[in-house]
Amino acid sequence: MRRSDLAPARRRESARARAVASFTLVAAALALPRAALAYCRTSVCPETQSTAAVCNPQQATDCGIPLAWPSPCVSYSLQEDASDQVTLAEAEAIFEQAFATWTAADCGGGASPRMEVTYLGPISCDAHEYNQRKGNANIITFRDDGWPYGSGGNTLALTTVTYNLKNGEIYDADMEVNSFDVTLSMGDDDVSFDLLSIATHEVGHFLGLSHSAEVTATMYADYRPESTMLRDLDDDDRAGICSVYPPGEPVEACDPTPRHGFSDLCAEDQPDREESGGCAAAPSSPGGGSGGGLLAAAAASLGALARARRGRAARPGRERAR
DSSP: OOOOOOOOOEEEOOHHHHHTTOOEEEOOSOOOOSSOOSEEEEEEETTTTEEEEEEESOOTTOOSEEOBOSSSEEEEEEETTOOSSSOHHHHHHHHHHHHHHHHTOOOBTTBOOSOEEEEEEEESOOOOOOOSSSOBOOEEEEOOSOOTTSOGGGEEEEEEEEEETTTOBEEEEEEEEOTTTOOEEOSSSSOSEEHHHHHHHHHHHHTTBOOBSOTTSTTBSEEOTTOOGGGSOOHHHHHHHHHHSOOOSOOOSOOOOOTTOBOSSOGGGSOOOBOTTSSBOOOSSTTSSTTOOOEEEEEEEEEESSOOSSOOOOOTTOOOOO
8 A cells, every 4th residue: 555646736826816816826735744743734834925834843844824714603515416425415414523523622621612613505506716706605515527636536535725825814615525536435334435534634624724644633644445533533633623713702693604795606607796886896905805915725635545445336427537
């Protein structure tokens, strides 16, 4: 068995991103030293305006401002079609459990992270996007018809977090599950690629954590097929989430509405928003928020340590391109 090869970091800029003076940075798993680490947080490095990590204990490669949601009220939505392998009801139950694993983490003394996550229901949009002039949703979607990132079955899922380059505030997070190359399983019997393990790892990225070098941690970069061990947090996972969202007073009047409002439609299907004068409303700053900074997006993936021994059953009406 070998550790999966993870794609190198790369930067890309779309026409839409240029129009709002932002850029997209896609970074795969961060290469971390093999020394024992308690936890690492995803960060933005001001010197290079790129995605990095800040770890505890500190590492020589640490750089920048750690990412976090600015509000203790966050939401997510599942794409309504779910997957040929997983029904919507099954996906709803699994991701509810995955989020609860993190928000109920033991921070000591019976306290838990000060973070509430709300499910806003199924939506029609299946695109990873962040809109500054239209509504948004933090989308979880399955990719049954093809995996668009070229890594095949070595990448089980990908979470893309959009954040402010100046202050590290997370604006949006979207998860994509590779249900095209990967045979997913649910429950404790006949485990192949355990969806709950994959979901729990990706929720850690959703909340701002980076990969850990601890092989027993949920945030370890690779998953061993036929295993369910990533379902349960390790000590370093708990330390990480409790540092990002320290326990505090109960959250009151929680508003989980995504930035710029909620919509179950993709941007291309939403009407343009207009001010009273008939002009399209523009964000108050290039970054779309009070920080006034540019936007960036960091993508982190969960890789397969080894392929499952059992073969993948063919699906009717689908032929994989060579």
